[in-house]
Amino acid sequence: MSAFIEVKNLSVDFDGKAVLKNINLTVNEGEVIGILGKSGAGKTILMHILRGTENVGHATGEVLYHIAKCDGCHRVEFPGFAGKKCTCGCGDVLKPYTVDFVQCGLYDEERKDVTKRVSIMIQRTFALYGDDSVLTNILNALTEVGYQGTDTVKKAADLLEEVNMSHRMIHIARELSGGEKQRVVLARQLVKEPLILLADEPTGTLDPMNADLVHQVIMDAVKTRNMSMIITSHWPDVILELAHKAVLLDNGEIVDTGDPQEIVGKFMKNYTGIDVKKPNEFGEPIIKVENLTKKFVSVDRGVVKAVENISFDVYEREIFGLIGLSGAGKTTTSKMLIGTVPPTSGSINVRIGEEWVDMTVPGVDHKGRATKYMGILYQEYSLYPHSCIIENLTESISLDLPYELGVRKAIQALKIAGFSEAVAKGILEKQTSELSEGERHRVAMAQVLMKEPLIVIMDEPTGTMDPLTRAAVTHSILNAREKLGETFIIVSHDMDFVQEVCDRAAFMKNGKIVSTGNPKDIVAQLLSEKTTGKKKTDKNNGDKKGPDGIDLDDLSEKDEAKGDVKTDGGCCI
Ligand SMILES: Nc1ncnc2c1ncn2[C@@H]1O[C@H](COP(=O)(O)OP(=O)(O)OP(=O)(O)O)[C@@H](O)[C@H]1O
Ligand SMILES: Nc1ncnc2c1ncn2[C@@H]1O[C@H](COP(=O)(O)OP(=O)(O)OP(=O)(O)O)[C@@H](O)[C@H]1O
Structure with missing residues (x-):
């Protein structure tokens, strides 16, 4: 070679x-x-x-x-x-x-x-034309590289077949799940007939099954094309x-x-594992969810039952995990909890002090009384790009503190988000563009913590973290709970993190909670479902192992059955 x-x-x-x-x-x-x-x-x-x-x-x-x-x-x-x-x-x-x-x-x-023959897949960014169909995305990519063959449509169809996306050709790109988007990104990159593929964290935020599918198509492409x-x-x-x-x-x-x-x-x-002891007892319930349902109306899918009749309680100082494959309804549940998505039916009550607040009633005198004590780290977090880090952690979020106190609090919050004290001090004056993706994500986590929330919801907090940083964050969350008494709800695809940090977890599937209990048991349940359908790739021969492996197309149909696409344009009912 x-x-x-x-x-x-x-x-x-x-x-x-x-x-x-x-x-x-x-x-x-x-x-x-x-x-x-x-x-x-x-x-x-x-x-x-x-x-x-x-x-x-x-x-x-x-x-x-x-x-x-x-x-x-x-x-x-x-x-x-x-x-x-x-x-x-x-x-x-x-x-x-x-x-x-x-x-x-x-x-x-x-x-x-x-560079015409160098391709890249960038972490967390799906470089697609969101409003166009999957097929149009590939045709555009062919036009961009000047492809002039008379067989353009056939070429596009071949590429989609190569990444196992033939069954989604006419879907609108933004309505695909994360794993599907990443496969279309790959097809667009393959248009360049690359000699090398630079894949920067291509699966960081995907659930284990979708991550496997993406790895499999990447590896197959690398083998068959000798890239x-x-x-x-x-x-x-x-x-x-x-x-x-x-x-x-x-x-x-x-x-x-x-x-x-x-x-x-x-x-x-x-990597030493986590040595902070988890408590055996928690406080009284702080969140009560009963028969919660959310339906969306989507242009191409009709009525989507994102969340269907779920009930659960979360206790004060508890760290409660929500797990499930992509499209299970976790993010919708967390958005209903914080009040940004109104439920179709059911109730959510949050206790602030001795008073219960009905989160389904809008207005500052109703759910607003609770939301100011709640913080959420969204999966698609964003920072203020024209403000430096200390501004992002203070003024930009309307935190009016004397500068010195702001700095002190910011350093504390950044430490909980896994930065060392020296690095935390060093980044305060930096612009957000001067940080790595993982660093920005952890600044967004610190931003949530700055407001001293009693209840913290984190959607996919470790998607950009390596195991060592994740261990530091796990440690800090457990310490924060011990010292500050916060309650956490963690939505995550990261099964190790869920087992290490959560006291209890719920497994969501097709919008329903199918079981709740000890995180180890719940993770085992999810993984056993995953391995039933898993097909492995061997880096040496590219063969797909496992006689019991089911076909990619079968998996996709399952995805479809559970409504595994997102539709930003859908409206609520
Ligand atoms: N435009 C920039 N100006 C100054 N420093 C930068 C800039 N971009 C990145 N850095 C710094 O360079 C270092 C490496 O960043 P890089 O994005 O390569 O990290 P990474 O290993 O990819 O991390 P992650 O896993 O978090 O994405 C970081 O400390 C970051 O703060
Ligand atoms: N605004 C919307 N309009 C239409 N359908 C939606 C909308 N938001 C979510 N959905 C659908 O609801 C279902 C649940 O989505 P949700 O984002 O809650 O799942 P999730 O478990 O958080 O997935 P992921 O792990 O990929 O974030 C999916 O089928 C999704 O496509």
């Missing part, structure tokens, strides 16, 4: 602050490299440098793409093709070239020839399953490279 990319002594800084330090890395033709590292380690910066379509900080060193290129049509192939006839059929012979992304200007043709891939994931299992070689990035430096098993072991060596 020839070296395709060689990164030599690459360093990147922003105004003198180093974020990548002396990186050396080789990616061979068809090789899959997994990058592990804590939040803020520099994974995304490295991916963007390799993508080569934007200037990222101030870079020194070399990022060499060894390629074979046709002088006539500018087609680029792996270096091993040098001396062979051009693959586009133009008749010219491919010649060896090396392009250095550090030296070469952003708009230089030689760089653009290479190289660099994948970052905070789930060590993903690296174990997909990568030939792993790299451990820490604080901008590569501290180890080698066999994925060995590197994952090193990454996890400081």
Whole structure:
């Protein structure tokens, strides 16, 4: 295998602050490299440098793409093709070239020839035309790369088949579930016939079953197309399953490279588990939910029963988990709890002090009396982009405190959200764009905590966290509960987190709560349903294992049966 990319002594800084330090890395033709590292380690910066379509900080060193290129049509192939006839059929012979992304200007043709064949999937961002159908999204992608074949529609259909999305061709993109969106993103990227796929946390916020489906289609594409891939994931299992070689990035430096098993072991060596004791007893009920139902009317799906007749109590100081596959009704439930989505029927009462507040009655004198003591971290959180971090944690959320007190509280809240004291102090004056995705997510968590809520609802709080950061946050949540007596409702796909942090959990399926109890038992129940339908991918041969594995199309039909698509445009009834 020839070296395709060689990164030599690459360093990147922003105004003198180093974020990548002396990186050396080789990616061979068809090789899959997994990058592990804590939040803020520099994974995304490295991916963007390799993508080569934007200037990222101030870079020194070399990022060499060894390629074979046709002088006539500018087609680029792996270096091993040098001396062979051009693959586009133009008749010219491919010649060896090396392009250095550090030296070469952003708009230089030689760089653009290479970046045309580099694809990226970015964490938490579904780069799709939301109002267009899935098919139109792929046709647009073909137009964008200048595809002029007479078989454009067939080509688009083939790509959708490759990512197992043939059954969703005419669906509107924004109405797809997260896992489906990610598969369409992949199809759009495959249009470029990439030599390398840069996958930055492609499945961070998906439930285990959808994450498996996405990994499977990514891996199948990598095998059948003989692409190289660099994948970052905070789930060590993903690296174990997909990568030939792993790299451990820490604080901008590569501290180890080698066999994925060995590197994952090193990454996890400081993971000590959680030693905060959970209490056996809680206070009186603080939330009472009875026969709660929410129906939406959707243009293409008619009436969707997002939540159907659920009842549960949450006790003061309890950490209560809501788990279930994508589309089960968890987010809708949490939005009804905080009062942003009105229920179709049923009741939600929240106790503030000695008084019960009916959350179904709007107005400051009704549900408003409770909502000011409740905080929610949305899955699709956002920060104020034109304010720095300390402003985001104070003025922007109308917290009127003397500056020094604001800073003190902000540092406390950032520590609960998993930042060390030194890092918390260091980021206060930074703009949100200067933080990594995981760091921004944890600032949003701190923003919720700044308002001293009695009840905290967190929707997918660990989606962007590596296991070590997650352990720090688990610790802090348990400590916060012990010291401050807060009550938490945690909606999560992260089964380890649910088991570690929650006192009790409810399993939601098709809008209903099917069981409530000890988090370990509830997680086991969800996972047993997942494994019944799981098909594994082997990184070495791409075969789909498991005679009992069910077909992807079967799974999709199940998704459809449970209404596994979101419709922002749907209205409430
Ligand atoms: N535009 C920027 N200006 C200054 N610093 C930045 C900028 N973008 C990122 N950084 C810093 O660079 C470091 C690495 O960021 P990066 O996004 O690569 O982290 P990451 O490993 O991908 O983390 P995560 O897992 O949280 O996404 C972080 O400390 C971040 O604060
Ligand atoms: N505004 C809406 N209009 C129409 N249908 C909706 C709307 N919001 C949610 N739904 C549907 O309700 C069902 C439950 O969605 P919900 O987001 O609550 O599930 P979830 O369990 O939180 O999923 P995820 O884990 O993917 O966030 C899904 O079928 C979803 O498509």
